[in-house]
Amino acid sequence: MSTGNMNLTLKVWRQKNNKTKGALVDYKLADISPDMSFLEMFDVLNEQLINKGEEPVVFDHDCREGICGMCSMFINGRPHGPKDLVTTCQLHMRSFKDGDTIVVEPWRAAAFPVVKDLTVDRSAFDRVIAAGGFISVNTGNAQDANNLPIPKMQADAAFEAAACIGCGACVATCKNASAMLFVSAKISQLALLPQGQPERYRRVQSMVAQMDAEGFGNCTNTGACEAECPKGISLENIARMNRDFASAKFISEETV
Amino acid sequence: MSGFGNAFSSSIGKKFIMGITGLFLILFLIVHCGINALIFLDDDGLKFNIGAHFMATNWIIRAGEYVLFISLLVHIFQALRLTLQNQKARPVKYAVNDGQANSKWYSRSMGLLGTLLLIFLVVHLKDFWVVSRFTGIPTIDANGNENLYGVMKEKFQDPVRVAVYILAMVSLCYHLLHGFASAFQTMGWNHSKYNGIIKNVGVWYSIIISLLFAAMPIAVYAGLIK
Numbered sequence: 001m002s003t004g005n006m007n008l009t010l011k012v013w014r015q016k017n018n019k020t021k022g023a024l025v026d027y028k029l030a031d032i033s034p035d036m037s038f039l040e041m042f043d044v045l046n047e048q049l050i051n052k053g054e055e056p057v058v059f060d061h062d063c064r065e066g067i068c069g070m071c072s073m074f075i076n077g078r079p080h081g082p083k084d085l086v087t088t089c090q091l092h093m094r095s096f097k098d099g100d101t102i103v104v105e106p107w108r109a110a111a112f113p114v115v116k117d118l119t120v121d122r123s124a125f126d127r128v129i130a131a132g133g134f135i136s137v138n139t140g141n142a143q144d145a146n147n148l149p150i151p152k153m154q155a156d157a158a159f160e161a162a163a164c165i166g167c168g169a170c171v172a173t174c175k176n177a178s179a180m181l182f183v184s185a186k187i188s189q190l191a192l193l194p195q196g197q198p199e200r201y202r203r204v205q206s207m208v209a210q211m212d213a214e215g216f217g218n219c220t221n222t223g224a225c226e227a228e229c230p231k232g233i234s235l236e237n238i239a240r241m242n243r244d245f246a247s248a249k250f251i252s253e254e255t256v
Numbered sequence: 257m258s259g260f261g262n263a264f265s266s267s268i269g270k271k272f273i274m275g276i277t278g279l280f281l282i283l284f285l286i287v288h289c290g291i292n293a294l295i296f297l298d299d300d301g302l303k304f305n306i307g308a309h310f311m312a313t314n315w316i317i318r319a320g321e322y323v324l325f326i327s328l329l330v331h332i333f334q335a336l337r338l339t340l341q342n343q344k345a346r347p348v349k350y351a352v353n354d355g356q357a358n359s360k361w362y363s364r365s366m367g368l369l370g371t372l373l374l375i376f377l378v379v380h381l382k383d384f385w386v387v388s389r390f391t392g393i394p395t396i397d398a399n400g401n402e403n404l405y406g407v408m409k410e411k412f413q414d415p416v417r418v419a420v421y422i423l424a425m426v427s428l429c430y431h432l433l434h435g436f437a438s439a440f441q442t443m444g445w446n447h448s449k450y451n452g453i454i455k456n457v458g459v460w461y462s463i464i465i466s467l468l469f470a471a472m473p474i475a476v477y478a479g480l481i482k
Contacts (some may be wrong), residue, residue: 111345178342
């Protein structure tokens with residue numbers, strides 16, 4: 001951990017668009033405050049690049065408070081960098097040392113094509129959600145909450161699954177670029193609650209089919225996704241999805 | 257019309273096949289290891305040869321042998337298919353990827369470990385299975401049974417072969433360390449009350465099976481058993 005200001009060497013992936021090949025480009029940064037966030041450090045770099053008349057590095061970001069799931073940098077071989085349970089925007093330069101070389105790459109997966117530099121297209125996730133990650137309810141007044149008693153354990157598990165911000169770190173770190181942790185969280189948050197039951201087995205089949213169609217890899221249970229997830233989404237969700245998938249295919253009489 | 261749809265062709269379905277065949281192979285190893293461990297009775301392989309004779313002649317076991325080979329082939333081919341698909345899912349590799357920060361090396365190397373085991377299997381089947389099924393076991397023991405133990409004693413005089421067998425058992429141990437618990441997770445058998453048991457049984461199973469198997473060529477080579 002550094003206390004004074006730091007000098008860093010950045011190796012950043014630069015790629016014009018999805019059609020061209022990219023490469024790592026070296027940048028020297030001087031006098032970086034350890035209190036800066038990782039993205040603020042990139043802001044400094046970009047201002048310098050703009051002042052020199054060069055193209056700034058394009059990267060995704062939005063809320064910068066760890067809840068939107070937009071930031072997506074693969075830092076020194078790990079999604080969202082070296083700290084557990086944080087997103088890139090919540091990673092601070094004090095987690096690095098003066099003189100460090102930091103390699104920054106985009107998420108790499110066939111299903112997440114690079115748009116430019118560090119920005120990838122994650123709309124594959126949107127299409128998985130659109131395939132069934134919702135409940136169909138008629139609009140109208142909200143019911144009295146006491147009409148739907150939910151055991152506390154169940155509610156907590158659903159809430160923990162719902163903490164997924166869809167950043168794609170699970171896909172990025174998985175050696176197979178598998179999206180199982182994301183999809184299972186989105187299935188579990190509904191499968192655990194009464195509102196999700198009517199479409200439970202239809203949903204798991206549709207979402208898994210869409211996940212496969214998007215070209216994500218197959219899960220090999222290495223557990224890397226769970227270890228790197230900034231929201232601590234559990235592998236239990238994957239087991240639940242597999243169980244629901246088996247029930248849907250071999251027990252449920254409804255076909256999709 | 258069957259309603260099974262893509263039950264086995266989807267990504268999860270393919271994993272079910274890996275899990276089911278893997279669990280069957282895990283059960284097979286218990287039987288294989290149990291019968292082989294009869295050599296440690298130190299009776300010049302008499303009990304072991306009785307076991308081997310039973311395994312070679314009982315029709316249920318012989319039928320099971322077909323299931324075993326089919327499971328093995330399916331496990332291998334499915335793994336190849338999954339691996340090729342997984343490689344396509346990440347066409348551009350990372351320049352820096354710190355895998356050891358988030359997962360075990362053997363969990364990430366199941367393909368490599370499996371390939372080593374496959375190479376070993378070719379050697380192993382040639383050493384014993386081909387001899388007992390096709391070329392014939394040359395001697396009989398005091399009970400009049402085919403002396404498979406004699407074949408074992410002869411084969412394990414070769415230190416290179418003993419080393420190959422030991423290395424293969426190291427691969428087997430790591431392959432099982434991931435595979436055992438992984439199969440349960442794939443099948444969806446994840447439950448807070450049983451997860452600890454599954455994990456512990458998996459670790460002990462992997463270590464005990466591999467150690468027992470590795471002890472056999474060592475004991476024969478070192479002349480620790482008659």
